[in-house]
Amino acid sequence: MKMLSYQDAINEAIQEEMESDPSVFVIGGETKMFGSLAGLEDRFGNSRVITTPISEDATTGLVLGAAMTGLRPIQVHIRVDFMLLAINQIVNMISTQAYNSNGRQEVPLLIRAVVGRGWGQGFQHSKSLHGLFAQIPGLKVIMPTSPKDAKGMIKSAIRFNGPVICLENRWLYWQEGEVPEGEFLMELNKPECLREGNDITIVASSWMNVEAKLAAEILENEHGVKASIFDIKSTDLSNMDEIIDSVNSSGKCIIADNDWLYSGLSGEIAFRIHEKSFKYLMMPIERIGFKQVPCPTTRVLEDAFYPNAFDIVRKSELMLGLKECSLNDYQLYSHETKFRGPF
Amino acid sequence: MKIEEKTLLDLYRSVAIIVLSEEKIKKHYQEDNMKTPMHMSDGDENCVSGVVECFRNDSYFFGYYRTHSLYLSVSRNIYEFFAELHGKKTGSNSGVAGSMHMTSLEHNLLSTSAIVSSTIPLSLGAALSSRMKKEKEFSVIFFGDGAMEEGVFHESMNIASLMNLPVVFVCLDNGLAVDVVANERRGFRSIKQLVESYECEYFYSPNASATEIFEIALQAKESVKKKMKPVFLHLEYYRYLQHIGISNDFETSDSAFEKQDYRSLEEFNEYKVKRPLKLMHESALNYGISEQKLDEIIDEIRVKIDLDFAQAVEDDLPKPSDLYKGVF
Numbered sequence: 244m245k246m247l248s249y250q251d252a253i254n255e256a257i258q259e260e261m262e263s264d265p266s267v268f269v270i271g272g273e274t275k276m277f278g279s280l281a282g283l284e285d286r287f288g289n290s291r292v293i294t295t296p297i298s299e300d301a302t303t304g305l306v307l308g309a310a311m312t313g314l315r316p317i318q319v320h321i322r323v324d325f326m327l328l329a330i331n332q333i334v335n336m337i338s339t340q341a342y343n344s345n346g347r348q349e350v351p352l353l354i355r356a357v358v359g360r361g362w363g364q365g366f367q368h369s370k371s372l373h374g375l376f377a378q379i380p381g382l383k384v385i386m387p388t389s390p391k392d393a394k395g396m397i398k399s400a401i402r403f404n405g406p407v408i409c410l411e412n413r414w415l416y417w418q419e420g421e422v423p424e425g426e427f428l429m430e431l432n433k434p435e436c437l438r439e440g441n442d443i444t445i446v447a448s449s450w451m452n453v454e455a456k457l458a459a460e461i462l463e464n465e466h467g468v469k470a471s472i473f474d475i476k477s478t479d480l481s482n483m484d485e486i487i488d489s490v491n492s493s494g495k496c497i498i499a500d501n502d503w504l505y506s507g508l509s510g511e512i513a514f515r516i517h518e519k520s521f522k523y524l525m526m527p528i529e530r531i532g533f534k535q536v537p538c539p540t541t542r543v544l545e546d547a548f549y550p551n552a553f554d555i556v557r558k559s560e561l562m563l564g565l566k567e568c569s570l571n572d573y574q575l576y577s578h579e580t581k582f583r584g585p586f
Numbered sequence: 587m588k589i590e591e592k593t594l595l596d597l598y599r600s601v602a603i604i605v606l607s608e609e610k611i612k613k614h615y616q617e618d619n620m621k622t623p624m625h626m627s628d629g630d631e632n633c634v635s636g637v638v639e640c641f642r643n644d645s646y647f648f649g650y651y652r653t654h655s656l657y658l659s660v661s662r663n664i665y666e667f668f669a670e671l672h673g674k675k676t677g678s679n680s681g682v683a684g685s686m687h688m689t690s691l692e693h694n695l696l697s698t699s700a701i702v703s704s705t706i707p708l709s710l711g712a713a714l715s716s717r718m719k720k721e722k723e724f725s726v727i728f729f730g731d732g733a734m735e736e737g738v739f740h741e742s743m744n745i746a747s748l749m750n751l752p753v754v755f756v757c758l759d760n761g762l763a764v765d766v767v768a769n770e771r772r773g774f775r776s777i778k779q780l781v782e783s784y785e786c787e788y789f790y791s792p793n794a795s796a797t798e799i800f801e802i803a804l805q806a807k808e809s810v811k812k813k814m815k816p817v818f819l820h821l822e823y824y825r826y827l828q829h830i831g832i833s834n835d836f837e838t839s840d841s842a843f844e845k846q847d848y849r850s851l852e853e854f855n856e857y858k859v860k861r862p863l864k865l866m867h868e869s870a871l872n873y874g875i876s877e878q879k880l881d882e883i884i885d886e887i888r889v890k891i892d893l894d895f896a897q898a899v900e901d902d903l904p905k906p907s908d909l910y911k912g913v914f
Contacts, residue, residue: 345679
């Protein structure tokens with residue numbers, strides 16, 4: 244184990260995979276990616292770290308063609324919002340090629356994109372869209388939260404023989420955490436229990452795990468409430484057993500999703516839990532996520548747009564029948580008070 | 587340069603297989619057992635056969651939604667072609683593709699698409715692979731002239747040229763985008779100028795036989811090798827039928843959405859006497875192949891088509907449980 248930042252963990256994952264497999268290459272309009280690709284061009288040359296014109300649509304088609312002919316491309320976008328220029332390639336082409344060949348055609352490609360936030364990113368630099376991508380059969384969507392996840396999931400995603408979209412929250416890049424050295428792989432669809440507790444179950448995605456962690460600490464300090472937290476980690480909900488067990492025991496569940504709620508992943512998670520835990524639920528499942536508006540630029544509205552730890556605390560108090568505690572002693576993370584982790 | 591007799595006969599066979607297979611479709615489509623939106627290749631058989639024959643062994647192929655000529659030319663697999671159109675398990679794509687998405691991985695026809703222009707950028711990636719892995723030398727992409735009005739076409743031309751990728755852009759130009767004629771949708775002066783501004787060598791052929799197309803394709807191939815730049819083949823042909831389906835605009839029409847009278851009857855009649863197989867037939871006779879030999883080839887193909895079609899009709903459909911096969 245060693246301490247690594249999120250961006251360095253990504254960097255290490257990609258470097259190790261490029262080292263061991265000459266068919267792996269990186270391509271994008273901007274190939275710095277907040278330090279996560281630092282040094283790779285020097286090491287592997289510009290034939291394996293390719294900077295393209297700003298042509299997301301063609302570049303996405305290019306990585307598909309490359310993946311279908313024996314290469315393992317990693318395409319990068321500094322904002323998820325830019326992927327929408329290539330939505331035809333992602334939804335009509337990438338997701339369907341294996342199916343059209345009855346599973347014979349492998350499509351080993353990884354698209355990495357950063358979810359922006361803060362300092363006025365506004366409505367075209369802040370989307371996550373995992374709910375949108377989750378709806379498309381043939382796409383895997385992962386959301387590594389910790390540096391360990393970043394290394395283990397990205398290494399596995401590079402080796403996976405189908406298309407994977409990796410969404411990386413910008414604020415997570417600053418955190419540090421313990422990461423296994425060398426060969427370390429993680430499953431692409433396995434939620435992880437980050438905290439155990441029997442009073443309430445919180446299921447969170449990406450950045451919302453950081454908020455959930457703070458919320459759980461406040462609940463414990465102020466109310467003696469023990470919350471469990473599950474990091475969903477991907478949009479593939481085929482491994483929900485531990486979450487179901489937790490909800491069956493707590494009877495209360497909050498889903499904190501770093502995305503819009505309407506028609507989103509949170510609704511799907513809620514439905515899966517409802518299906519399995521119906522008779523154990525003591526009240527309806529609650530959801531916390533982006534407000535149903537485009538993300539505004541000005542700070543006061545931006546604060547109102549994003550869900551946070553205090554929202555989770557207030558919602559939990561309501562569900563647990565507790566009086567509202569004072570939150571004056573607690574501070575939320577922001578880009579001014581960077582979250583440095585670790586979990 | 588004189589092409590080899592074997593090549594000429596291969597070209598003849600390819601054109602004949604496509605033409606006669608589509609005749610078979612026309613004969614049986616109304617029976618409603620081929621439940622797929624039929625996008626017929628009728629007219630482009632020479633263009634596709636000529637290019638495919640030239641690039642067959644050293645290239646990746648990509649097509650668009652008129653897959654029939656490309657699929658048959660690349661694979662010569664009449665049986666899997668008809669099984670696919672019938673939605674059978676034994677089809678080229680186990681029935682999930684139908685008329686618009688047929689591929690043949692074993693013959694390196696990797697992707698075709700119902701979305702105009704969508705396969706164009708895939709050819710760049712395969713070209714990059716051929717450079718990095720050296721398993722193939724070229725990447726050949728077929729598209730209609732309407733695709734040049736899509737943004738990704740221009741992005742792809744730009745990247746192919748910038749990265750010196752061995753891409754062979756093949757524009758099958760019938761002058762129609764569904765029912766809109768070229769001068770009603772092209773805001774640029776000429777295809778040649780447009781393409782050349784991307785430093786891409788331009789080759790042109792109007793309504794030629796597969797033999798002539800093959801020779802042009804050979805020149806294009808040499809150009810890619812010599813200059814290490816993409817090339818562009820602008821191949822004009824006449825679309826005899828409506829955009830979709832087996833009817834033409836004049837003698838029969840069953841279109842639910844195409845305009846009427848968007849092209850002239852005079853033009854249709856002019857091309858009616860230059861049918862693709864006739865062009866290829868004349869080319870073969872000029873080469874010195876006997877009428878008798880050509881007739882034998884036609885008979886042999888007809889027999890094969892009837893047998894393969896009948897077998898395809900007999901074959902099993904996929905099982906409902908096959909629904910989930912092939913999704914990552």
